[in-house]
Amino acid sequence: MPVMSFGKRNRFEELMIPLNNSGMLILHGTEGVIGIVKAGERSQYFLETEDEEIILGLEPDDLLVASGFGTDDITINGLKCVLYMIREVGTPFIVLPKKHPASKRLKIVVSIGDRTRISCDITPGTHPEQDVLCGSGEFNGVEICGVKGGVEFKNLTGGSIERIHFGI
Secondary structure, eight states: OOOEEEOSOOTTOEEEEEOOTTEEEEEEOSSOEEEEEEOTTOOEEEEEOSSOEEEEEOOTTOEEEEEESOOSHHHHHHHHHHHHIIIIIOOOEEOOOTTOGGGGGOSEEEEEESEEEEESSSOTTOOOOTTEEEOOGGGTTOEEEEETTEEEEESOOSEEEEEEEOOO
């Protein structure tokens, strides 16, 4: 699939991009990048907090969404690796305690579920709520929803979307 670029768009316009289990979408911006894959056939994912382990039950059309703070090839390859480790290997999500010093060094953070809202007003890696994800300012307010056979974007006002094969 060629890269689809978007200039200024109506903030309330919705966009649906087809996606299956073997594909990955990459939303490219000028300050950050977001990687998106379907949850697939794995129905349970594990979220680890300081105090407990939470089992997340997912449907095949739910999404794993990774936000990277950078736009270079290293960041994009990191997104692919992190998403692969979680979906294919079964690595758990780890949520840091509030004010943990490592949150300032995180280059990639991940959310999982049927809907993710991007926010630049939260601290990376410290939110066990899986419907919000820290991202670059240009994606603030974007909603990414898993729908049957694809991904729906709301409030997307710029950037470009690329679909690639998801695998090693």
